[in-house]
Amino acid sequence: MMIGLxxxxxxxxxxxxxxxxxxxxxxxxxxxxxxxxxxxxTLDQAxxxxxxxxxEAKCAACHKFEEKVVGPALQDVTLRRTPEWIMNMILxxxxxxxxxxxxxxxxxxxxxxxxxxxxxEEEAREILEYFRKMDLK
Amino acid sequence: xxxxxxxxxxxxxxxxxxxxPNCKKGAATATLASDAASRVYVAPGEKDEVYxxxxxxxxxxxxxxxxxxxxxxxxxxVFSVFPENGYGFDEETKDMLKTTHGYVPxxxxxxxxxxxxxxxxxxxxxxxxxxxxxRLARIDLKSFETKEILEIPNTSGNHAxxxxxxxxxxxxxxxxxxxxxxxxSVPIDSFSKGGFKxxxxxxxxxxNTGRLSVELQVLVPGFNYDLSHCGKKKSHDWCFFSSYNSExxxxxxxxxxxxxxxxxxxxxxxxxxKECKDQGKAxxxxxxxxxxxxxxxxPAVSTRLSGVKMLNPKDCPGMMYYMPTxxxxxxxxxxxxxxxxxxxxxxxxxxxxxxxxxxxEVKDKKxxxxxxxEGIPVLKYESTLAxxxxxxxxxxxxxxxxxxxYAYTSCFVSSEVVKWKLGTWExxxxxxxxxxxGHLSIVGGSSTEPYGKYLIAMNKITKDxxxxxxMELPQSAQLYDISSGKAELLSDFPTVGEPxxxxxxxxxxxxxxxxxxFPLEENKHPYATKSENDARIVKLGNTTHxxxxxxxxxxxPDIIEARTGETLYFHVTNLEQDYDxxxxxxxxxxxxxxxxxxxxxxxxxxxxxxxxxGIYPFYCTDFCSALHQxxxxxxxxxx
Ligand SMILES: [Cu+2]
Numbered sequence: 001m002m003i004g005l006x007x008x009x010x011x012x013x014x015x016x017x018x019x020x021x022x023x024x025x026x027x028x029x030x031x032x033x034x035x036x037x038x039x040x041x042t043l044d045q046a047x048x049x050x051x052x053x054x055x056e057a058k059c060a061a062c063h064k065f066e067e068k069v070v071g072p073a074l075q076d077v078t079l080r081r082t083p084e085w086i087m088n089m090i091l092x093x094x095x096x097x098x099x100x101x102x103x104x105x106x107x108x109x110x111x112x113x114x115x116x117x118x119x120x121e122e123e124a125r126e127i128l129e130y131f132r133k134m135d136l137k
Numbered sequence: 138x139x140x141x142x143x144x145x146x147x148x149x150x151x152x153x154x155x156x157x158p159n160c161k162k163g164a165a166t167a168t169l170a171s172d173a174a175s176r177v178y179v180a181p182g183e184k185d186e187v188y189x190x191x192x193x194x195x196x197x198x199x200x201x202x203x204x205x206x207x208x209x210x211x212x213x214x215v216f217s218v219f220p221e222n223g224y225g226f227d228e229e230t231k232d233m234l235k236t237t238h239g240y241v242p243x244x245x246x247x248x249x250x251x252x253x254x255x256x257x258x259x260x261x262x263x264x265x266x267x268x269x270x271x272r273l274a275r276i277d278l279k280s281f282e283t284k285e286i287l288e289i290p291n292t293s294g295n296h297a298x299x300x301x302x303x304x305x306x307x308x309x310x311x312x313x314x315x316x317x318x319x320x321x322s323v324p325i326d327s328f329s330k331g332g333f334k335x336x337x338x339x340x341x342x343x344x345n346t347g348r349l350s351v352e353l354q355v356l357v358p359g360f361n362y363d364l365s366h367c368g369k370k371k372s373h374d375w376c377f378f379s380s381y382n383s384e385x386x387x388x389x390x391x392x393x394x395x396x397x398x399x400x401x402x403x404x405x406x407x408x409x410x411k412e413c414k415d416q417g418k419a420x421x422x423x424x425x426x427x428x429x430x431x432x433x434x435x436p437a438v439s440t441r442l443s444g445v446k447m448l449n450p451k452d453c454p455g456m457m458y459y460m461p462t463x464x465x466x467x468x469x470x471x472x473x474x475x476x477x478x479x480x481x482x483x484x485x486x487x488x489x490x491x492x493x494x495x496x497x498e499v500k501d502k503k504x505x506x507x508x509x510x511e512g513i514p515v516l517k518y519e520s521t522l523a524x525x526x527x528x529x530x531x532x533x534x535x536x537x538x539x540x541x542x543y544a545y546t547s548c549f550v551s552s553e554v555v556k557w558k559l560g561t562w563e564x565x566x567x568x569x570x571x572x573x574x575g576h577l578s579i580v581g582g583s584s585t586e587p588y589g590k591y592l593i594a595m596n597k598i599t600k601d602x603x604x605x606x607x608m609e610l611p612q613s614a615q616l617y618d619i620s621s622g623k624a625e626l627l628s629d630f631p632t633v634g635e636p637x638x639x640x641x642x643x644x645x646x647x648x649x650x651x652x653x654x655f656p657l658e659e660n661k662h663p664y665a666t667k668s669e670n671d672a673r674i675v676k677l678g679n680t681t682h683x684x685x686x687x688x689x690x691x692x693x694p695d696i697i698e699a700r701t702g703e704t705l706y707f708h709v710t711n712l713e714q715d716y717d718x719x720x721x722x723x724x725x726x727x728x729x730x731x732x733x734x735x736x737x738x739x740x741x742x743x744x745x746x747x748x749x750x751g752i753y754p755f756y757c758t759d760f761c762s763a764l765h766q767x768x769x770x771x772x773x774x775x776x
Contacts, residue, residue, distance in 0.1 A: 056669075061712055070690060112762045115718065
């Protein structure tokens with residue numbers, strides 16, 4: 001596991017070499033992953049509730065809303081990132097921390113590889129809905 | 138009868154070859170293929186072509202290597218405790234090692250068998266025998282974990298085991314050390330008067346689940362049954378067992394068991410046996426045994442069972458025949474077509490090959506019987522003989538097949554592998570082995586369709602081959618490329634324990650089916666904690682259950698309070714759903730418990746009786762993240 005960790009911190013396992021992308025404008029980034037576009041409607045309460053359950057089972061061990069624990073605090077995440085970026089980070093965290101400029105920066109800051117928790121795309125969408133609900137408060 | 142001079146010759150041979158290795162060094166490089174290094178080189182990130190599963194001998198485990206690189210990938214604990222990951226210690230796996238003799242945390246495992254469908258390897262399970270305390274194990278090739286262990290009753294020294302029928306309908310297990318059946322305290326010399334018996338056990342394998350059960354036992358004469366292989370294609374209904382000590386000597390076996398020119402290969406029609414059982418010809422017989430089953434993410438369930446159906450050969454004509462085979466045979470191996478049954482007579486000067494078709498032709502004709510032993514007809518040697526490989530080597534043991542019409546036989550005494558042609562019985566190549574080779578394995582070599590290409594020889598002695606490491610040197614396996622006309626030595630590598638037999642499987646049959654994690658949603662462990670929100674401590678009198686979660690890089694709950702003498706169960710669930718992220722769990726100074734490695738989505742339990750007052754740390758032992766060192770906390774024990 002030690003060797004695995006080292007390679008994560010240097011080039012990162014299976015992705016090959018870093019691509020030279022300029023980290024200039026991140027704000028509108030959709031990130032890297034299966035989600036290309038998300039259309040948001042008005043908040044779907046039922047979907048947000050399902051997302052809460054998912055979040056508590058698979059994410060809450062490392063994320064709180066109000067403070068940084070293992071990973072960053074999540075309050076206002078839907079204001080900071082695009083919906084696509086959030087879902088891609090949930091669904092494709094290893095490549096995101098390897099190649100996405102924001103992802104790389106976050107790994108540098110928190111120093112723990114975010115895990116893929118075997119979340120399906122539909123479930124990631126529900127989690128996103130839960131984040132939206134939390135940010136409405 | 139063995140002539141005295143022969144015995145002396147054999148003894149001399151053993152002596153010679155035991156000393157010879159010291160001065161044989163030059164020969165090693167002489168036969169090496171010139172580009173051997175590049176043929177075993179597997180570049181970083183590349184995968185091996187073949188999985189090799191080697192029995193661990195006195196380690197009681199099974200080891201997994203990649204071929205051709207010979208890199209060791211894994212040791213799968215089977216019959217021995219494994220402190221590295223807690224196998225045999227934690228509440229989930231300790232019952233896997235239960236037997237009628239109590240908890241037996243070690244064994245001697247000799248033979249690996251691969252599951253087959255229609256005679257071809259199917260990559261579902263591996264089976265392994267325990268020789269010392271008779272048991273059979275099933276190892277699942279999805280998780281590479283031991284899922285089931287079945288004790289075999291009414292037997293001793295489960296050596297001729299676990300050999301599978303062509304479609305894995307049954308696994309065979311036969312007695313090495315004949316004993317009174319049922320067990321009794323009798324004078325040991327009653328062995329020579331027929332007072333000791335052996336059994337042949339048919340263990341049924343459920344074709345969907347792999348679950349093991351004792352179907353039937355056959356009570357056989359008290360010889361030492363050594364090895365087995367089952368038939369294929371036309372010989373599908375039959376299994377063949379080698380035997381030695383048909384003299385039934387009970388002391389000085391090295392002389393007493395070598396008196397006769399021929400011992401036997403026992404031909405057993407298991408389809409007929411089942412038929413007789415179904416016709417009610419088997420009787421209820423005693424015998425206690427234990428079945429241990431470990432379902433995914435549940436504690437092992439150990440069930441004590443009693444009684445078997447027993448069949449006597451005389452009550453089931455057509456079920457068993459003895460084929461005389463020179464001399465103290467070890468291997469009995471059936472070629473890929475199912476026609477030839479090759480004996481490996483440790484003390485024989487020929488390799489005898491029996492013909493299945495001839496056996497079928499003569500088996501029920503009186504003129505081809507020489508005698509009968511306890512209801513089992515003895516066929517005449519010449520009647521079933523297809524041919525003999527003359528003067529192949531000294532001490533032929535075990536034969537594997539390449540599917541191209543060639544057989545490879547290991548020769549213990551002369552330390553070599555001989556390649557010979559089926560049908561003409563001529564030796565075409567001698568390959569030196571370093572030294573004292575036991576079994577061989579060809580990829581798929583015991584199936585109907587060998588993949589061929591590689592052969593490994595498993596050697597007992599390595600003096601002068603490696604850097605010395607004290608008096609006990611590693612055993613070794615030697616890798617040969619057999620894909621072209623001339624087999625070539627590629628490399629040799631040290632092994633875990635003393636490997637006896639191996640099964641090699643093309644990687645493509647297994648690699649894409651291996652499990653990457655246990656889905657948390659499917660975790661049915663009664664003490665699972667599937668969300669950190671559910672982590673909690675439940676006190677029940679003097680017992681405390683800690684429902685604990687582990688994820689990079691912390692445990693929850695992380696502060697534990699206990700009193701001296703209180704029993705604590707740490708049920709740790711690894712919440713990760715990411716490949717290759719186990720967490721460890723260990724408590725400082727914990728007696729009777731070792732480390733746990735908990736796979737993603739798995740729950741395992743660490744039992745701990747709070748010792749004298751103090752502060753005791755617990756921590757993750759499997760380097761999991763940059764904050765792995767921080768994955769630690771404390772238990773406070775108060776008076
Ligand atoms: Cu850890």
